[in-house]
Amino acid sequence: xxxxxxxxxxxxxxxxxxxxxxxxxxxxxxxxxxxxxxxxxxxxxxxxxxxxxxxxxxxxxxxxxxxxxxxxxxxxxxxxxxxxxxxxxxxxxxxxxxxxxxxxxxxxxxxxxxxxxxxxxxxxxxxxxxxxxxxxxxxxxxxxxxxxxxxxxxxxxxxxxxxxxxxxxxxxxxxxxxxxxxxxxxxxxx
Numbered sequence: 511x512x513x514x515x516x517x518x519x520x521x522x523x524x525x526x527x528x529x530x531x532x533x534x535x536x537x538x539x540x541x542x543x544x545x546x547x548x549x550x551x552x553x554x555x556x557x558x559x560x561x562x563x564x565x566x567x568x569x570x571x572x573x574x575x576x577x578x579x580x581x582x583x584x585x586x587x588x589x590x591x592x593x594x595x596x597x598x599x600x601x602x603x604x605x606x607x608x609x610x611x612x613x614x615x616x617x618x619x620x621x622x623x624x625x626x627x628x629x630x631x632x633x634x635x636x637x638x639x640x641x642x643x644x645x646x647x648x649x650x651x652x653x654x655x656x657x658x659x660x661x662x663x664x665x666x667x668x669x670x671x672x673x674x675x676x677x678x679x680x681x682x683x684x685x686x687x688x689x690x691x692x693x694x695x696x697x698x699x700x
Contacts, residue, residue, distance in 0.1 A: 511618050512603045515611045516626030517659045518652035521672050526605045528679045537595050539604045545583035576613035608662045622689045625666035629673035
């Protein structure tokens, strides 16, 4: 299990999508979300958009591997899908905030946590503003939270700077490949 996290505006979705395109060993875990979709997002591809009541029902039923409230919206990972993929021998990529990454590591200590770092605060701010989907107050809150998230990143296994997209994707793929060859993950039989 690979968890990809990072502050708002770092390019998590872009990096995750390119990593998935280029890696034959990874499948994507699509999270549930209670916020409205952004203009470019598609149901079942980017998120499963659900009502807060449906999210709460799934949480209460134990159907979520992890969940968190982020900027007033609920996000969570469906446990069944992830478990089936892992049992089938596939690696799963989860794009999560640091709360979700921490919870996954508690449940799956062997999970690999990768934290994407923006090249600068200015770049992260430019990316957030470029979305054109958030109010000024939300952008400010996301930027303030980014500083706390960077502090928490010391709990992650790998830090990858997203200053040049192709290199960032290559670095994440190198981690995925190396982790797939770790002794405890490899079954060598003759």
